[in-house]
Amino acid sequence: MPNRYEVRHRTTYTYEQVVEACYERGPLRPRDTPCQQVESHTVTVSPEPDLVTEHTDHFGNYSQYLEIRTPHTELVVDKRAVVSVDRPAPDHSMLDAHTVADVARHTAADPDAPPVYAAYRLPSRLVDIGPDVIGYAAPLLAPDRPFGEALAALYGAIHADFRYRKGATSVRTTLPELLSLRAGVCQDFAHLALGCLRWAGLTARYVSGYLETTSPTGRPRLAGSDATHAWVSVRTPAGSWVDLDPTNNHLADSRYVVSAWGRDFADVSPLKGVVFTESATSRLTVGVDVIRL
């Protein structure tokens, strides 16, 4: 039985002064994947946009463009989707039948791979592969190590070595900074994992999405208390992808709802925008609910 969820993701920007015009872009509609189906989705924006368009970007995500020319001091983008997820357990024997080097060689030379996969093997803006990253990756992703074991070593190491601490990092934190901080959030851990995987020649992408959370004490969870999540996806020798979550120290299962994927956070930022305003500051609040149906 697949898991069914309603995902609610509400983004609110408030400003001290009037915003004259605002242009927004983001993957506001989750993508379908081999293990995920989007049954329905809605996007509600206030004030009413003058234009909303959607196209499929180069990474296969749905991407929305919003144009809001009604002067406002608060912008609310409320997206909701009903999705069903049925992610099969990974085939560990298949993963461990190959070494890291084999997988790297095989996937890079795969004639059936779309050209864009090359982008998932190269450094990207937020995934710079310098000596620090290489130093971290080398013992974990040794070329002759079985692939599945190496992946487990990678997410296990990041989980063990880094503390989860909100506010420790920002979108501008670099990987060397993260490596010295030894603390961060899921986006940071995903970027570090990507840097290691790509250094090893593997094809690995950044996945932006949501995760069903359970309240540790069993009490009802608070509305809006969930958040967006990020993890990584690696191409396997079988041509499929295996998703690993270094934040939570395991491979992804059917509690993981995919929104979009790309080379790093910058490609799939949940919402980015440009505003015209005298207001020097703005406040962002995000409320996310992942509700099991």
Add this chain to the structure above:
Amino acid sequence: MNSAVAEPDGGVVGRYRSRLAVPATGQRPVDEICGPHGIREHQAGLAAALDSLGLGGLRGAQAEARRFVRDDGIRYGAGAGNRAARPTRRWEIDPVPVLVPAVEWARLEAGLQQRAVLLDRVLADLYGEQRLLREGIVPAEVVYGHPGFVHQAVGSGPAAQSHLVLTAADLGRGADGDWQVIADRDQTPAGAGYAMASRRITSRVMAALHRGSDIVRLRGFFHTMTLALQEASVTGAARPRIVLLSPGADSATAFEQSFIATLCGFPVVEAEDLVLREGRVWIQTRGRPEPVDVILRRVDAALCDPLELRADSQVGVPGLIEAVRRGQVTVVNPLGAGLLDNPGLLPFLGTAARHLLDEDLQLRSPETWWCGDPAGRDHVLAHLDELVVKPIAATRRGQSRFGWQLGTKDRAELRRAVEARPWAWCGQEALPLSTAPVVTPTGLEPRRLVIRAFAVTSGGTAHVLPGGLGRVAPRDGDHHVSTAAGALAKDVWVLAAEDTESTTPQRIRSTASQPAQRTTPAPRIAGSLYRVGRQAERVEGTARLLRVTADLVEDHGTRPNTPGAAAMATLLGAVTSITGSGIDPRTGAGSGRGPGAALGPTEPSGQPAQTGPAAQTGPAAQTGPAEQTGPAEQPLALLRRVLVDVETPGSVSYAAARLVRAAQEVRDQLSGDAWIVLSRLERTLGEMPDDDAQLQPQLAHVLESALAVAGIIVESMVRDAAWGFIDAGTRIERAQHTLSLLARTVATPRSPVTDGQVTEAVLTAGESIITHRRRMVTGEGPASPVQSAVTLLLLDGGNPRSVAFCLARLAEDLRLLGDPTLATRAEALAASVAELDVELLCAGDRGALADTVAGLGDDVQTLALALTRQHFTRRAPQRPLPSQWSTSTEEVG
């Protein structure tokens, strides 16, 4: 010819040949003029002309070229930015053209045409089906590893219709003398305008040679460019609106941007002039907004859309890519064309040509190895000391390196860099290049030559500019040829084929002219036009005031305690307060009241409001000169400073610098001749001798230049909204200047003799002394000189120098620029001035006059502020929304 015999060693060419004979480093590269057995066949005419001119003639031509460059205002390079006073570097042209014979050109032209077609197909494929990648003809890492690849531009639909309209390539000769493509320059191909500008100058300074040579003209290329841009429109507009998107007047090639826009007949805009509305691009104007169909961009793709690309870009239009995606606008070259500048593509172009065109690539490139390929990397690392090692994307830090010039340490560093990211590097065989003669003080000197060639695709055919932008290395033996590194430009003359009639330019049907773009300019442009008017008038008004004050200083400066000395002191006081030059920047002495304290935001500009010193009419400004200038400064020194010191706000030089700056911002709106007079003004102010005796002659020169500027504006500009803004600036400035002058001089009664001298000086400064004298003699005018002065400078609607006249003209200007509301206010103000009674004003202690001019000053100032608010208010600042992690709250599992 005869002079060639008279020259020792057989003339300049003979001596040039002997320089070539020296085998400096083994083999000499091919020379453009001299072959192994003498002058090359098609170069004989040029060689004879060089000998005939001799070194003296060539040096003369060089100097003349410099003067023309100055007069045309041809500049290159960034740097004007925050220094209003410093011009960008001037373009430098060597007068000796490069001659390319017809047969040789025909081969090159065919090769360039093929390359334009090929690169267009490559671009379409890489942003479309990507067959070149899927079939392994081009490695995907070459594309995805290059920052010029804009993945947002990938996709089907209307975006795919936009083509590579412009191409440019840098050419150099190989050891065998064949031209090869060193690099493609397709991001924002620049230089065709400089080529055209260089042609205009070279044809004048080498007039005899030019007349005697049958060379193919360049002008047709720009017609084709307009046509091609019109064809590129995908909106279906009957008369597509084209704009050139500039990064601003500070960009390195700002001159060329305006030059091309003017040649082709479309406006230069900046990002803030454009706005996205319902997925379309519009020019923002106060009146009716106008849709834009085609954008010729001079902004790098990465900066073109802060929503989808670099969020911090202030020179892009948020949503531009979406407009392209929706088929609402065409961007030329398409966003993503910068990918073609990737030297890592060169090893694969031959196969691509066979694959896409079923042809062999005609133009070779120096052999290039992409290091992402293990064999390529090994080769490059093994030959580091022989190759030019290039990053696939040149950045400020990552430039090409000439392996043989590197020391051991640098070479090891380069090796490590290549090993760390092999896919980001390639190695290229060094082309020997050819040499061409350059005029130097010691004769002609061989310098390495690179030619940038240009093509524009229209109607499915690539049309090659019959010529190009030649550039020679700054020093003999230098291999690096780049304009940024100080290369000299050379005109490239393509000789017409003898056996054909093709000496006329290529037959291109002339394009429909652009729709009359006589609508209200965008706020940024309107503001710059207004500043042109204001600053030009300020230069003139201040120069006049300085001249009359200098006269008084010369006559009375050595006679203290005379009425004349008192008049002099009054005028000096007027100078310091009107120009706000009370503070001596060197001593710091002064009233502490610079112009900055005087005024609100009269000046529309992005920077903190520049102030209008002329508008200080308040009583606080009426302080004596001694108190203002401090004891250290002598009157003539003060006047000199107010003339030449660019650091003194209110000085003539300061105003001139701001005038030039404002003119650069609206270069495409002004007559080309404006640059002759502006450059003369700059030159006059820049060459001021450090000698007080020269003050008067210099002031006369400055005034001449200022009058020439005014003349150009009056005589060469169509009376449209743009002119309305310039003239409004002129009138407001003049009205304020005159009111300030009256307030600080005749508004206070003095002893009769002093009063008379002050009045005369004021009338002279107000360019009304002759009428005044005539009226006094014939008895037509008012009874007293002061009344005459007040009548002429304040009330007389027939005197173009009067406040009443300025206000009436301002009202007309405001109607012209489409603001009837403000026009009515200006008319009312003019009417109130006309009703003033001169006898009442000048009665008693002239308190009424003082109050009136002060009140009028405030009124004009209020009007100026309203104009600024209404017309120059730029949109609110553009800000990226903060990108933030929105993080999961707790760990699970």
